[in-house]
Amino acid sequence: MAGDLTDDLRALIQPHTGKITAVNPAGGNDSDVTALIESENGSFFLKAMHNRPGGRRNSITRERLINPYVQPISPPLRWHTENDDWIALGFQAVTGxxxxxxxxxxxxxxxxxxxxxxxxxxxxxxxxxxxxxxxxxxxxxxxxxxxxxxxxxxxxxxxxxxxxxxxxxxxxxxxxxxxxxxxxxxxxxxxxxxxxxxxxxxxxxxxxxxxxxxxxxxxxxxxxxxxxxxxxxxxxxxxxxxxxxxxxxxxxxxxxxxxxxxxx
Known part of the structure; x- marks a missing residue:
C-alpha cells in the first residue's frame, strides 16, 4: 500500500499513535501494510493484515506472541489492535x-x-x-x-x-x-x-x-x-x-x- 493508510486502518491505530503526521511505506511481501509511522506518540513500524482466518493471520499472531521473548534482539512491540477487518502491530521503530x-x-x-x-x-x-x-x-x-x-x-x-x-x-x-x-x-x-x-x-x-x-x-x-x-x-x-x-x-x-x- 503506497502513500497513505486506508481510513478504517487509520482509525483503528490512532488510539495508539495519536495524530499521524507521516506514513512512509516499507518493503515486505507477507503483510498487507508495512510502513514507518510518524505520530504525536512517536515513531512506529506498522505491520497490518486483513483479519481473515488462515496462515497469514496465524503468522502475525505468532509474531505478537513471541515478541516479549526475543527482545532486545527484536524491536519491542508497543501496541497491537484488531477489529473485524484488520489486525495491526506497532513496533518501536529502529533506524539502520x-x-x-x-x-x-x-x-x-x-x-x-x-x-x-x-x-x-x-x-x-x-x-x-x-x-x-x-x-x-x-x-x-x-x-x-x-x-x-x-x-x-x-x-x-x-x-x-x-x-x-x-x-x-x-x-x-x-x-x-x-x-x-x-x-x-x-x-x-x-x-x-x-x-x-x-x-x-x-x-x-x-x-x-x-x-x-x-x-x-x-x-x-x-x-x-x-x-x-x-x-x-x-x-x-x-x-x-x-x-x-x-x-x-x-x-x-x-x-x-x-x-x-x-x-x-
Whole structure:
C-alpha cells in the first residue's frame, strides 16, 4: 500500500499513535501494510493484515506472541489492535540499514553474532506447540525429517533485509514464523543466503560454521536440510515461474546441495 493508510486502518491505530503526521511505506511481501509511522506518540513500524482466518493471520499472531521473548534482539512491540477487518502491530521503530552479506563485508561477523544470540534464546512455553514441519514433505523419509526436529527456538526468516544494522547494534526483525526445531536450521538458512549474495559454497559454510548451532549439529542434519531446502525452493519456483528471485534461490540451494553431495 503506497502513500497513505486506508481510513478504517487509520482509525483503528490512532488510539495508539495519536495524530499521524507521516506514513512512509516499507518493503515486505507477507503483510498487507508495512510502513514507518510518524505520530504525536512517536515513531512506529506498522505491520497490518486483513483479519481473515488462515496462515497469514496465524503468522502475525505468532509474531505478537513471541515478541516479549526475543527482545532486545527484536524491536519491542508497543501496541497491537484488531477489529473485524484488520489486525495491526506497532513496533518501536529502529533506524539502520539492512545487512550486507556479500563476500568481504564487515557485517558478516555481526550477522553470525546475531544468529548466535538468537540461538541462545530459551524456548518459551508459548512456542512449545510450534513444531517445525515445513520441510517434512521435502525430505525423503521420516528418519530424514526427524533430523530437523528439536527444541530450539527458530527464527526461520534469515535474510539480509530482516537483519538491521546500525553501528555496533543489530536487530532481527520480522519474526513472522518462529518455530521449534533443530537449532542448525537458522545457520543453514544463512548458508543459502550467503551463496545468493555471491559466496562460494565453501565460503558460505565457513561463515555458517561460526554459528554455535552449526558446530554442534549432526552433519547428516545439515545434509538433510540442504536437500530438503533445494526441493522446497524448486517447488516454489515451479509454482511461481514469474518470480525470478525464486530462481536465484534455487540456484544457490543447488550449489550448496552439490557441494555437500546430497541428492536433489
Amino acid at each position: 540499514r539492512r545487512a550486507d552479506l556479500r563476500p568481504g563485508s564487515p557485517d558478516l561477523p555481526v550477522v553470525v553474532a546475531l544468529l548466535n544470540r538468537i540461538g541462545e534464546l530459551p524456548l518459551p512455553d508459548v512456542a512449545q506447540d510450534w513444531e517445525e514441519n515445513r520441510w517434512d514433505r521435502f525430505c525423503t523419509d521420516e528418519a530424514e525429517a526427524d533430523l530437523l526436529k528439536g527444541n530450539a527456538l527458530l527464527y526461520t526468516d534469515v535474510h539480509e533485509s530482516n537483519m538491521i544494522i546500525q553501528g555496533n547494534s543489530a536487530w532481527a526483525v520480522d519474526w513472522s514464523w518462529p518455530t521449534r526445531g533443530a537449532a542448525v536450521i537458522d545457520p543453514a538458512q544463512l548458508a543459502v543466503q550467503l551463496i545468493v549474495a555471491g559466496h562460494s559454497a565453501t565460503s558460505a559454510e565457513h561463515w555458517a560454521a561460526r554459528c554455535t548451532a552449526w558446530e554442534k549439529a549432526d552433519p547428516h542434519a545439515i545434509d538433510a536440510f540442504a536437500a530438503a531446502a533445494l526441493r522446497m525452493h524448486q517447488a516454489r519456483s515451479e509454482r511461481f515461474p514469474d518470480a525470478k528471485w525464486l530462481g536465484t534461490i534455487v540456484a544457490a540451494a543447488r550449489t550448496w546441495a552439490d557441494h555437500r553431495g546430497v541428492p536433489a
